[in-house]
Each structure stands twice: as structure tokens, then as C-alpha cells.
Amino acid sequence: MSPALVISRREIRTYFNSPVAYIVVSAFTLIAGGMFFGFQLFLAGEASLRGFFQNMPLLFMFLAPAITMRLLADEKSSGTLELLITMPVRDWEVVLGKFLAAMALLAAALGLTLAFAITVRALGPLDRGPAIGGYLGLLLMGGAYVAIGVMASAFTRNSIVAFIVAFVISFALFILQHVISYMPQALQPITSFIAIGMHFDNISRGVIDTRDVIYYLSVMGICLLVATLSLESRRWS
């Protein structure tokens, strides 16, 4: 098994050995379900997951930092990073392993929300395309949020700081979508490209555009790269 997978397997076990995973995942499902069924589904009177998907850019802002904050920060503060990194593993394998573990937990949380889809389907005909596209988009967007969290966790040895940094970066990318109309005309296209939620709107409508996929993959790539460089920086600082 590759080192990255060994690391992520250990990390997943740590998630489920502690109450963190259960608390975070149930809080997420509860809030996501409450918002969807309480405010959106019946008001819209339409058997669609649209409302549920629309809440996700906001909810991920809390979920992703919560599950990623301790990934590297804790290893630094407890000193286990030294043990881990002096084993024959590359720094990027450590970062990737952590990322995959957080993605597994995020996917588990999203898996629970499939219950919403089943409920909606019982209420009326559910359009499959947007539903499948929406979940695919959630995984992509979740990957971007999680990668931001992993990066923030690589910067510090304090997991609370990691949470706040991840939250602030996510919030900045999130809020852009809502301030576009106040921006100068010339900046609007670039702003709408950087805004994290814009791309998700397309996917959740069932339209999978390569530009959106590329956007999320680039955010993941850049953040994981920066996280790796941050780990490596111990070698030349």
C-alpha cells in the first residue's frame, strides 16, 4: 500500500476513534436537513434537491475546517510529525494522505444526506441529472474546501488557528459571489471565476463544464502544493 494510503487509513481510524467525526457529521446532517426541509423544500413546492445544494457552499465553510483543522497542526504540536517525516515518506504523500482522509469523512457526511434525496423522491418525481451532478459537484467543491483546510493546518501548530485561517480563506472565496454586482465592470469576470460557489451553481443545475471542474481541481492542487511547501519549509528555515 502506498504511504499516502497508509497515512489516510490511520487518520480515518483516528476520526472514528474520537467523538469528533460523530459530532461534526451529525451536526452537519442535522443543520443541512433542517435548513432544507424547514425553509426550502416545502416553500418551493418542488421535488428537487436544489435548495439543499444551494446551502452547501455556506455549510462547507464550517464543516471542512472542522474536520481538517487538526490534521497537520496536531502532528506539529505533539511532535509526531517528526516521527512521521523521518520515515521513508515524501512530504506530498503526507499531505495527500491527510487530504484523502478528510475527503472520506466529508463523503461519509454527504452519504448520510442521500436520505434527503430518497425523501424527496418519495414526495415527487426527482430529476436525476441535477441530483447526480449536484452530488458530483459537492464532492468537487468539498475537495476545494478541504484542501484549503489542509493548507491552513500546515501553517500552524494550533488547530484553532488552523480553523480560523481556513474559515477566513473559504469565506473570502465564498463571499465574492455575493458582491460581484458591486464590483467594477472590468473585475467582474475574474471575480466570478474565483468565487467558489459560482462553479457549483452550474454543476448543480446538471451542467458539467470543464471550466468548473478545472477550477475546483486547481484550487485543490494549489492548496495541497502550498501545504507541501509549508511542510518542506522546515528544511530551509
Place this chain on the structure above:
Amino acid sequence: MSDLMIEVEDLTKNYGLTRAVNKVSFSVKRGEVLGFLGPNGAGKSTTMKMLTCYLAPTAGRAMVAGHDVFSDSLEVRKRVGYLPEDTPIYRDMTVVEFLEFAAALRGMDRSKIAGRIKEIGLRCGLGDVAGKLVGELSKGFRQRVGLAQAMLHDPDIVILDEPTSGLDPNQIVEIRSLIKEIGREKTVILSTHILPEVQATCSRVVIINDGKLVADGTPDELRARTHGGRYRVVVESNGVAKEAIRDQLARLAGVTRCELITGEEGSHSFALDAGGTNDLRKPIFRAAVDNRWTLLELARESASLEDVFRNLTIGEEGKS
């Protein structure tokens, strides 16, 4: 491959403006147990972190098991077992889980992992705690888990950073004998600031102070390098004033310090420190004969590693 397992040349590490390690050079042969000695903050840990590829040197070169620690670090890490200071181990794993994790990360053959963990666990005395969480173990057991982890993959070189710090005397004896056993087949570097540890376990000593290497040799060689020595003189007190004897002794050539120490009743005891290489036993005896003292005891104490260490480390500071 040559017999030199570790070659360090002008190794230097800066943290910002402070120089933690300053042009340190030494080498370790196969099968040696090298004691890395120095006061706290002398740069021992930093040097070990460079040898294990956790930190990169600012300047200089280190070859470990024939590979450069900077350009070929993965190969180095495959061949080295490392126990970092304070034994950081994931507290939420059981001993066996942790060793399995380490074995998997090291890419060990799956079919052999269970057998190897059992074997190394027995050697390190982990049989009874195999299923316990690392976080629940005492410091001594945690240290053994760390040692087991460092030897799991049968490395050529084992690097141990303060393996006995924070242990009680019984645990220290156990861990030391374990290290000695490891040293029979492997090249070992261990750092410590406890001198008896070096005498008990090491075949060679490197002393580092303030980032610089100040001595390198076998414990015996280092002891021989310290000049002079300490003498103990006990004289029967029948009517002789102790101050008179002290003044007489202090006047002998080569004596740097003469002190009255408490001894048995009816006798005066003195401790003499002497510089130079002359044997002072003869002059002391003659002084006793000339003054008609009854000499009860006269002994020369050879310099201990403590003296060597103090000479080298405190002496340096005093000069600068």
C-alpha cells in the same frame, strides 16, 4: 560499501541568526555505539535531526549509510531507525496498531509484519502492553515502543535522541541494557547529557558544546586527555593543627587547590586538585615524612568523564 556508516563534514545549521550547529565533523564506523554528549541546548538534537533528514543542513555535508541526507534523503530514511526526543507517538493507537502503521509506512512485506512485531515486541518487553493505548502507557513503556519502532525494519543505523530522559532508575538500567544489545549488531548514535550513561553504553564519545565539536574519542582516551587529577590525603590528627598541614600541602608544586574535608574522627582529611601531569604521590609522602605526620591514606583518583566534560564545556564558556 565502506565501513563508515556515518560521515559528517563541516555540518552547520542556522536558525535565523543563531548558529545551532557550527562546522561539526565526525564519523561513525559500523558496529560502534557513539555517545553524543553535550549540555542542554548544545546542538545535539539539531545534529540528529539533520542526520535523520528532518532538517536540512545550512552548510556542510552528511552521508548516512552511504547516502547524502539532503539529496538522497529517502534512501537514508529507509536505512535509519530514529527515536526523536520525548518519544512522540500517536496516543490514540494501541502499541500493535502503531507498530503495524510504522511497518506499513516503511513498506515492509505484509506477510512478515505480524511475526516481526511479535519478535521485536518480545525483545523490547512489550508483550504485556501490546493491546494498550500508547496514551495510557508509562513513560518507560512508551520509550520501549519508540525503540521497537526504531528497530522494526532492522535498520543498519539506529539514532536515539535522549533515550533515557525522564525515566526512573530501574527503567534507565533496562533501556540501557536494551541499547547495549542493539549495539552488538547495529551502529548506534545516542545523545545524552547524563555522563554515566556514556560510560555504561558507548564505545565512542563525541562532545559538543555551543554547536561546536570539542572532543572525539573513546571514553578512555578522553579521560587520559584531562591532565592532573585529584588526591585524597588522610593524616592522623595527634596534636597536629589541620591548618598547618593544609598550608604545607598547598605549597607543594603543582597543587592548585587544597581543601579540608570532613573525615573520620581522629584524623584530618584533605582533597587536593593538581594540574600538570606530575604524579604528586611522592611529594606528598615526602612531606608527611619530613613533618612526621602519620599518613593514614593517600590515593589518586583518576579523572572521570565528568571532569573531562566539565573541563571541555564549562572551560570553553569561561574563556569566551
